[in-house]
Amino acid sequence: xxxxxxxxxxxxxxxxxxxxxxxxxxxxxxxxxxxxxxxxxxxxxxxxxxxxxxxxxxxxxxxxxxxxxxxxxxxxxxxxxxxxxxxxxxxxxxxxxxxxxxxxxxxxxxxxxxxxxxxxxxxxxxxxxxxxxxxxxxxxxxxxxxxxxxxxxxxxxxxxxxxxxxxxxxxxxxxxxxxxxxxxxxxxxxxxxxxxxxxxxxxxxxxxxxxxxxxxxxxxxxxxxxxxxxxxxxxxxxxxxxxxxxxxxxxxxxxxxxxxxxxxxxxxxxxxxxxxxxxxxxxxxxxxxxxxxxxxxxxxxxxxxxxxxxxxxxxxxxxxxxxxxxxxxxxxxxxxxxxxxxxxxxxxxxxxxxxxxxxxxxxxxxxxxxxxxxxxxxxxxxxxxxxxxxxxxxxxxxxxxxxxxxxxxx
Numbered sequence: 001x002x003x004x005x006x007x008x009x010x011x012x013x014x015x016x017x018x019x020x021x022x023x024x025x026x027x028x029x030x031x032x033x034x035x036x037x038x039x040x041x042x043x044x045x046x047x048x049x050x051x052x053x054x055x056x057x058x059x060x061x062x063x064x065x066x067x068x069x070x071x072x073x074x075x076x077x078x079x080x081x082x083x084x085x086x087x088x089x090x091x092x093x094x095x096x097x098x099x100x101x102x103x104x105x106x107x108x109x110x111x112x113x114x115x116x117x118x119x120x121x122x123x124x125x126x127x128x129x130x131x132x133x134x135x136x137x138x139x140x141x142x143x144x145x146x147x148x149x150x151x152x153x154x155x156x157x158x159x160x161x162x163x164x165x166x167x168x169x170x171x172x173x174x175x176x177x178x179x180x181x182x183x184x185x186x187x188x189x190x191x192x193x194x195x196x197x198x199x200x201x202x203x204x205x206x207x208x209x210x211x212x213x214x215x216x217x218x219x220x221x222x223x224x225x226x227x228x229x230x231x232x233x234x235x236x237x238x239x240x241x242x243x244x245x246x247x248x249x250x251x252x253x254x255x256x257x258x259x260x261x262x263x264x265x266x267x268x269x270x271x272x273x274x275x276x277x278x279x280x281x282x283x284x285x286x287x288x289x290x291x292x293x294x295x296x297x298x299x300x301x302x303x304x305x306x307x308x309x310x311x312x313x314x315x316x317x318x319x320x321x322x323x324x325x326x327x328x329x330x331x332x333x334x335x336x337x338x339x340x341x342x343x344x345x346x347x348x349x350x351x352x353x354x355x356x357x358x359x360x361x362x363x364x365x366x367x368x369x370x371x372x373x374x375x376x377x378x379x380x381x382x383x384x385x386x387x388x389x390x391x392x393x394x395x396x397x398x399x400x401x402x403x404x405x406x407x408x409x410x
Contacts, residue, residue, distance in 0.1 A: 011268075011272040011273070011274060012265055012272070012274060012275065012277070013265065014237060014262060014265055016275070017233045017236060017237055017261070017265075017278060018229070018230060018233040020275070021229045021230070021232045021233035021236070021291075022229040024293060025229065025232055025282070025291040026166055026170075026228060026229040026232070026291055026293075027166065027293050028166050028167050028169050028170060029166070029168065030165075030168055031164070031165035031167055031168060031172070031176075032165065032320065033087040033088065033089060033164075033165050033294075034087070034088055034089075034090060034091050034093070034094040034163065034164060034312065035084070035085050035086070035087045035088065035094060035163035035294070036085045036094050036095070036098045036161070036162060036163070036312050037082060037083070037084040037085075037159075037161040037163065037296075038082065038083050038084075038098060038102065038118075038160050038161075038302065038308055039076060039082045039159055039160070039302050040080065040081045040082075040083075040116040040117060040118055040158060040302060041079075041080055041081075041116070041118075041119060041158055042079060042080070042081055042109065042114050042115070042117075043116075043117050044113060044114060045110075045114065045115055046113060048124070049125060050125075051078075051079055051128045051130070052114055053079070054130050054131065056112055057081060057109065057114065059112075060108045060109050060112040060114070061073055061105060061108055061109070063108065064105070064107070064108030067083065067100075067105065068100055068101065068104055069085070069086070069096075069098070070086040070097065070101075071085045071086065071098055071101035072084045073105065075131060076131070076155075076158075077130065077131045077136050077140075077155055078122075078127055078128060078129060078130060078154060078155025078156055079128075079155075080157075080158050081105070081116060083098060083101050083102060083105065085097045085098040087163075090316070090377055090378050090379050091309075091313045091315075091317065091374070091379045091382060092313075092374075092377075092378065092379035092380075092381050093379075094312055094316075095309040095312050095313065095382060096381075099309065102116075106305075116305070118158070118193070118302045118304045118305060118307075118308060119193055119301070119302055119304075120158060120159065120194030120206055120207070120208035120209075120301025121152075121156055121157055121158075121194035121196070121197055121207045121208045121211065121301075122157075122158075123194075123196035123197065123199065123404070123408075124196075124198065124199055125156070126156075126198065127151050127152050127154070127155035127156040129154065129155050130155075134245065134246075134253055136154070137253075138242060138243035138245075138255050139154065139242065139243075139284070140154065141255045141256065142216075142242045142243065142255060142256045143215050143216070146215065146216060147214070147215075149211050149214035149215045150215045150216075152211050153211050157194075157208045157212065158208075158301075158302035159208070159298060159299075159300060159301060160300045160301065160302050160303055160308055160311055160312075161297060161298050161300070162297040162300065162311055162312050162315040162316070163294050163296050163297070164176070164180070164297070164315065164316060164319050164320065165294055165295070166294060166295060173228060174226075174227075174228055175325075175329075176295065176319055177289070177291075177295070178329075178340065179318070179319050179328060179329060179332075180289050180295055180315075181222060181223075181224075181288075181289055181340040181341065182332040182333050182335070182336055182340050182341065183315070183318060183319075183328055183332050183366070184222070184288050184289065184297070184341065185299075185335075185336075185341050185345050185346050185349035185359065186349070186359060186363050186366065187297070187299050187300050187311060187314075187315065188206055188209055188288075188299045188300070188346060188349040188350050189205070189206075189349040189350075189353045189354045189356070189399065190353070190354050190359075190363045190367075190393065190399055191300045191301055191400070192204075192205035192209075192349075192350065192353045192399040192400065192401045193301040193302065193303055193304075193399065193400040193401050194206050194207045194208040194209075194301050194401065194404075195207060195401040195402075195404050195405050196404060196405070196408050199408075201405060201408065203351070204351050205351065205352060205353035205355075205399055205401040206349075206353070206401065208301050209299065209301075209349075209350035210351075212286065213346070213350075216240065217343075218238060218239045218240045218260070219239045219240065219284060219285045219286055219287075220286050220287060221287065221343050222287055222289070222340070222342075222346060223235045223289065224339045224342075225339065226338075226339070228291070232291055235285070236261055236278075236281065236282055236285060237260065237261050237262035237265075238260050238261075238262065239260060239261060239281070239284075239285055240258075240259070240260055241256075241257055241260065241261055241264055241281065242255075242256065242281070242284045243255050243256070243280075243284075244257060244270060244277065245277065245280055254270055257270070261273070261278075264277075286298065288346065295319075297315055299346070301400075303400060304400065306385075307389060307400065309385055310382075310386055312382075313370065313374060313379065313385070313386050314366070314367060314370040314386060316377070316379075317369070317370035317371075317373040317374055317377060317379075318366055318370055318373075320377065321373035321376060321377055323369070323372075323373060323376075324366075324369040324370055324372070324373035327365060327366065328366050328369065332362055332366065334362075335358055335359070335362055353398070353399040353401055353402070354394070354398065354399055355397060357397075360394075360397040363394050364390075364394055364395060367389075367390045367394050368390075371383055371387055371390070
């Protein structure tokens, strides 16, 4: 995709940031593609309380060969395993591709005495960082100056990210942007799956969300406003600069210079920012919905193996299917004001899950609409698992965190 800023070493203005947001982050096109990024904790079968070294994981994966459906395999700083599906035509195809590759990887790791565990927060083990790189070193230093939440986020959290197209044209993109933000707290609540930390209940259904919210609000709070591309550009300009990468590989990085990106552009020290610096800066921003040429939904806790296809199906149906989208607009839109949910609404969803009557009622209507939409989308194969999740959790005003709490109390 051509860079609208041209030369990656061009010195930036604020206008360039707005142009990049419109031309790259919100590049429109025919919707319909779905992608999934699933993170998992790896646990030694015989010693589940001990971190599994990444070299054991990577060796087992390499010996098994590449994921057959084309997913990419990466590792997070604490040793979390991440599989990212290729873009697929519709949620069923995306779920099938990722499911094939998860099974492939799980079989390889089982042979090495390791099992994958789906949870938004490692419920037992303390955070231990394994990966070293200039990026992760910078991130650890930046967050380390703000408390312990950053280390926990890097090493002990896991999510299920659903990726959807931006939209066919600007009005459609604005509708979809508005929809995923209004649905976001519902997804936090109904898929919450991280109520335990170091073996104890935390008082949150999604402790993962609480951890992420605490690391640095300038880069984790929801984006708000009525002009998506402009709002995203302003968000990026106002966010603190995590690091200034060295202009050459041999140069050291400047960590936490103490100004936002707009101030870096204005002051130009220790050097003037470039397009490469902007791309790095954007990669360090973690709002619940991040535009990257597609919409990356980041608010969903990692889920057990039987349930992870559900948010893929529900999110795609409520955004891509016109009838289901109308239902979601009416129901979820009624919960929040014209700018969508405020940070406090997201936190309330993370604390209580679907125990709030308004959230629970909206979730029931939205899940029913999604189940009806999936056959129209050529994804009828996902209806049984969506219905099973509805029966087990949604209709009861519960989420997987409730089961985890019961198991922890047993």
